[in-house]
Amino acid sequence: MRVLLRLFAVLVLLGGCSVTPEKDTGTVTFRLWDEQVARAYEESFAAFTKQNPGITVTVEVVPWADYWTKLATDIGSGTAPDVLWTNTSNFGLYADNGALLPIEDPQRAGWTPSVVDLYTRGGKLWGVPQLWDTIALYYNKDLVAKAGVDPADLTWNPAGTGDTFLPAARALTTGNVYGFNASLDNQGVLWDFVGSNGGAWQDGDAFVFADRPKTVEAVRYLVDLIGEEHVAPPAADTTTNGDKTLQLFTQGRLALFQSGPYHLRAIHEGASFPWGIAPMLAGPAGRVSVVHGVAAAASAATRNRDATGQVLRWLGSAEGVRPIAEGGYAFPGVTAAEPAFTAYWKKQGVDLRPFLDAARGTTFPAPVGPRAGAGTTAAGSVLEQVFLGQLGVEEGLRRAQSAANDAIEE
Structure with missing residues (x-):
């Protein structure tokens, strides 16, 4: 029964795709542009693999200066990472061109609403919120x-x-x-x-x-x-x-x-x-x-959609993004993990309320x-x-x- 429930969750997450389920195994590549936050993801994926021993997640860091050029080349050649960081200025091109998988997930009610809105295009959501910032x-x-x-x-x-x-x-x-x-x-x-x-x-x-x-x-x-x-x-x-x-x-x-x-x-x-x-x-x-917010998107060219779906579901959970928050790197895209970030900085004597108030006030996309x-x-x-x-x-x-x-x- 647990296997069936897990499989159902993956199919819901990648609901916009018609796929044949695979075994819950394989290597999933995850790409981002921030070396510091990569450390938090390494910690997160170590915990993920303990719960999903058949799946290994490889973290790739591509510097911002080269990130979008390399991504365009990799998407064109069919060698894009399975899961990738994206920002609001660039995801629309790949969503419109069919290079990304739309995301449907029952967890989305717990994601930062403003980031969900930013990554909604054509009535579909194209990324799992990972972090956000205001001014x-x-x-x-x-x-x-x-x-x-x-x-x-x-x-x-x-x-x-x-x-x-x-x-x-x-x-x-x-x-x-x-x-x-x-x-x-x-x-x-x-x-x-x-x-x-x-x-x-x-x-x-x-x-x-x-x-x-x-x-x-x-x-x-x-x-x-x-x-x-x-x-x-x-x-x-x-x-x-x-x-x-x-x-x-x-x-x-x-x-x-x-x-x-x-x-x-x-x-x-x-x-x-x-x-x-x-x-x-x-x-x-x-x-x-x-x-603004950063989201994790799934490549439509992934060769292991089942494992990719499990990774995305993990990244949409409080447990998955908690290392980002607890390490003081960024406000997490899952609201349940947000207190860990404010707690980190409170210990440093820093009050983050002005950022939180800005997010709850009038915003500019x-x-x-x-x-x-x-x-x-x-x-x-x-x-x-x-x-x-x-x-x-x-x-x-x-x-x-x-x-x-x-x-x-x-």
Whole structure:
């Protein structure tokens, strides 16, 4: 009876596929791009194999810089891993092309709803949520105390009315210290400013940011923090080094650093001063955080669907993702495992409530669509010129939008 129940669970998980059940044996390959989180998966799969002795899971780490190029090549040649990490910008292409297996699982009620929504396309779910992040405001306690700034109560406004953030950023910018990490950081800064001003980045799969006045207004405010107000590091530094603002913060040269929980470890290990986490900046539309998540997807070319289904079901369980949470790596995609992550950081003296509050509030989706990644890359090369002051905001956004939409049509 237990074998029959297990087999039924696998068929439900891979319900979109017509398959002939195989024995619960074999090797399943699992690919991701993060070496640190790979350690958590090694621990997770060791526990999995104890419960499923006929299945071995091999973890492959492919660096982010090569990840999507290699995946495209492997999918084209039929050598893709059985299970793979994917993000919102890239899964749509493979889902639409039939390279992924749709997922139906009774456990999904226990998965983070926002991540489930991100990976739902065409009425089907294409990945098992693994981790998620939102945005909050890291702050240097010494610097904000010296300037008399309350980081938990900062509002920006392009019209100037009720803007408490800009005066605070000015007060915090002294000597070789900058007030805020205004930069072309899509997830941590740019899209959050757009959302907090009531703007939009996409309509369906199409990019529409240049056509939305609230988006243009938000980008202009952000760019002016760099070029006009000088309360943020020069764009020449931050566009060539994506880690520059993180480095400045851990060096004590940046007072306010708006970003996600993915930088918790770097700040905890690198900062020699007391720091805390406050709610992200509020705009005219309130606090609107980008929500993003990573999911585990199944390759349609897997030669062992039964074992792959068992692995996916494990990854959709609290037990499967608990090492990610207990190791302090990320908020897990299974809500039952979430307390383990907050408990880890509580032991380090870090309160994660601002991230949790952001997730429960109004959120702004990361770009989606079959070629959202290509569109975002194309737009980024033009937006760099905007942040550098080489192109005006309105003209630059028009050019960036055109480049993005051309890229998704190729």
